[in-house]
Amino acid sequence: MADAATTVAELKDVVRHFVEERAWQPFHAPKNLAMGLAVETAELMEHFLWVDGAASSELVKQPGKREPIADELADVFCYLLNLSMALDIDLSDALRTKMAKNALKYPAEKYRGKYTV
Amino acid sequence: MADAATTVAELKDVVRHFVEERAWQPFHAPKNLAMGLAVETAELMEHFLWVDGAASSELVKQPGKREPIADELADVFCYLLNLSMALDIDLSDALRTKMAKNALKYPAEKYRGKYTV
Amino acid sequence: MADAATTVAELKDVVRHFVEERAWQPFHAPKNLAMGLAVETAELMEHFLWVDGAASSELVKQPGKREPIADELADVFCYLLNLSMALDIDLSDALRTKMAKNALKYPAEKYRGKYTV
Amino acid sequence: MADAATTVAELKDVVRHFVEERAWQPFHAPKNLAMGLAVETAELMEHFLWVDGAASSELVKQPGKREPIADELADVFCYLLNLSMALDIDLSDALRTKMAKNALKYPAEKYRGKYTV
Numbered sequence: 057m058a059d060a061a062t063t064v065a066e067l068k069d070v071v072r073h074f075v076e077e078r079a080w081q082p083f084h085a086p087k088n089l090a091m092g093l094a095v096e097t098a099e100l101m102e103h104f105l106w107v108d109g110a111a112s113s114e115l116v117k118q119p120g121k122r123e124p125i126a127d128e129l130a131d132v133f134c135y136l137l138n139l140s141m142a143l144d145i146d147l148s149d150a151l152r153t154k155m156a157k158n159a160l161k162y163p164a165e166k167y168r169g170k171y172t173v
Numbered sequence: 174m175a176d177a178a179t180t181v182a183e184l185k186d187v188v189r190h191f192v193e194e195r196a197w198q199p200f201h202a203p204k205n206l207a208m209g210l211a212v213e214t215a216e217l218m219e220h221f222l223w224v225d226g227a228a229s230s231e232l233v234k235q236p237g238k239r240e241p242i243a244d245e246l247a248d249v250f251c252y253l254l255n256l257s258m259a260l261d262i263d264l265s266d267a268l269r270t271k272m273a274k275n276a277l278k279y280p281a282e283k284y285r286g287k288y289t290v
Numbered sequence: 291m292a293d294a295a296t297t298v299a300e301l302k303d304v305v306r307h308f309v310e311e312r313a314w315q316p317f318h319a320p321k322n323l324a325m326g327l328a329v330e331t332a333e334l335m336e337h338f339l340w341v342d343g344a345a346s347s348e349l350v351k352q353p354g355k356r357e358p359i360a361d362e363l364a365d366v367f368c369y370l371l372n373l374s375m376a377l378d379i380d381l382s383d384a385l386r387t388k389m390a391k392n393a394l395k396y397p398a399e400k401y402r403g404k405y406t407v
Numbered sequence: 408m409a410d411a412a413t414t415v416a417e418l419k420d421v422v423r424h425f426v427e428e429r430a431w432q433p434f435h436a437p438k439n440l441a442m443g444l445a446v447e448t449a450e451l452m453e454h455f456l457w458v459d460g461a462a463s464s465e466l467v468k469q470p471g472k473r474e475p476i477a478d479e480l481a482d483v484f485c486y487l488l489n490l491s492m493a494l495d496i497d498l499s500d501a502l503r504t505k506m507a508k509n510a511l512k513y514p515a516e517k518y519r520g521k522y523t524v
Contacts, residue, residue, distance in 0.1 A: 057266075058265035059182040059185060060181075060182040062180055062181055063180050065177040066265075067265060068176060070269060071272070074272055074276065077281040078279065079286045080284075080288070083457055085230055087221040088229075090218040090221050090229075091452060091455075093214050093217070094214045094218050095450075095453045097211045097214045098211060098448075099449070100210070101208060101446060103207075104204040108204070109342055110202065112203040112205075113202055113203060115203070116203065125262070126266075126267040127267070127270075127271050129264065130264075130271035130272070133253060133267070134271065136246070142230070143233045143243075144233070145239075145243050146175050148175035148176045150244070151184055152187060153244075154248060155191055157244070167195050167197075169197075169199075171197070171200060208339050209339055211332055211335065212333075215328055215332030218325060219329045222322060223522050225460055292497050293415035293419060294416040295414065297415075298414075298415060302410060308506055308509065313519050321458065321459070325452060327451070327483070328449060331444050331445045331448045332445060334444070334490075335441040346439075347437060349437070350495070359494065359496070360501040361501070361508070363491060363496055364501040364504065366487060367498055368502060370483060371502075374480060377480070379467070379480055380408050381410055381484055383408075383410075384480050384481040385418055385422075385488075386409070387477070388478050388482060389421055389422070389481070389485070391478070392425065393425065401429050401431075403429070405434060
């Protein structure tokens with residue numbers, strides 16, 4: 057699994073290099089990147105539109121479905137990395153900080169097995 | 174910068190641990206996670222709704238704005254990590270594979286400085 | 291049912307009057323209105339995030355749920371009306387034209403009971 | 408302008424007839440329709456992704472752009488009508504009720520020319 061050996065900064069570098077080679081930085085206002093992130097997220101969501109929850113778990117196992125879904129996931133990640141670079145926000149820091157807030161907001165013993173109390 | 178020293182797998186572990194402590198796995202059908210990703214993306218986008226592109230770059234520098242925006246970025250990342258785990262897709266692999274396809278689709282010399290040709 | 295006696299133009303007038311009273315037209319670039327439409331759509335979608343399809347049909351019957359959902363539906367409609375005015379597009383014409391295209395794209399006998407063939 | 412002579416109920420009838428001819432009602436859980444609404448909204452938004460606000464107003468005047476944008480607007484409206492039928496919510500009532508709430512929330516004299524105070 058490449059995720060085990062790849063830092064977030066390495067993936068930022070892959071994306072930054074791609075953008076710089078094309079001189080696309082002027083397009084990358086946070087407003088535009090947030091819109092692009094939403095567009096790609098909708099394309100990912102579209103794969104699961106007409107199936108129910110259980111079937112959505114099976115879908116990715118179909119030949120011919122795994123690769124397009126992985127591609128959409130990558131597109132979302134690409135915009136997220138670009139946006140974090142445009143905003144100069146460290147994603148690992150932001151995630152850990154927010155998960156610590158979530159842990160206070162959703163105490164484990166109170167929310168076990170349910171999303172609302 | 175924590176991104177330089179943090180692997181994607183380490184962040185997956187942070188999120189997985191949080192979900193397991195609350196026994197939230199039954200809610201995490203890919204269909205639901207894709208919807209949640211779209212909901213969080215919209216909350217992030219809302220910060221940039223009424224400003225133009227240039228102002229959206231400045232926004233994150235305002236006191237009182239950086240933290241809420243970083244939190245929304247983290248929420249999006251959290252759903253993306255959860256979704257990649259539910260789908261058993263390696264994010265680093267997926268990103269590199271997709272960027273290689275993008276490099277073929279958008280040759281640098283042809284697309285330099287423009288998004289359409 | 292007010293829908294039986296209300297034209298789309300009358301609803302456009304309600305929204306136009308509201309916007310003019312506040313002099314909000316300068317904010318109403320199509321780009322912004324499309325983003326706002328997406329933000330409101332996500333707020334509507336959030337009501338159905340953790341329930342399955344069958345439960346989503348029951349949700350609106352719960353006391354305390356019908357009004358917030360109707361409000362979100364109205365917010366989406368409000369942005370759609372604003373966007374159609376900003377673009378000078380007649381919604382009734384656009385809908386009928388598109389449904390005629392859809393009828394050719396999805397022949398009834400071929401698609402009966404299924405979304406893909 | 409057809410909007411001046413077309414009631415919302417007439418447009419609901421167009422959409423209902425289309426759905427019934429294809430026996431698509433079983434797919435139309437509110438959860439699915441809300442997702443579909445979000446997917447179509449993103450496709451509409453994509454037209455305005457890389458242009459700024461001012462250019463987004465001009466875009467619809469380009470030959471070859473007006474029809475695709477009108478089609479996306481119609482797709483969004485189609486899902487909104489389907490969702491209002493699935494939820495048994497009157498759109499005209501919902502809009503007027505919500506605009507009355509908005510008028511109290513955003514007093515005209517206080518919000519003239521600005522979105523936040």
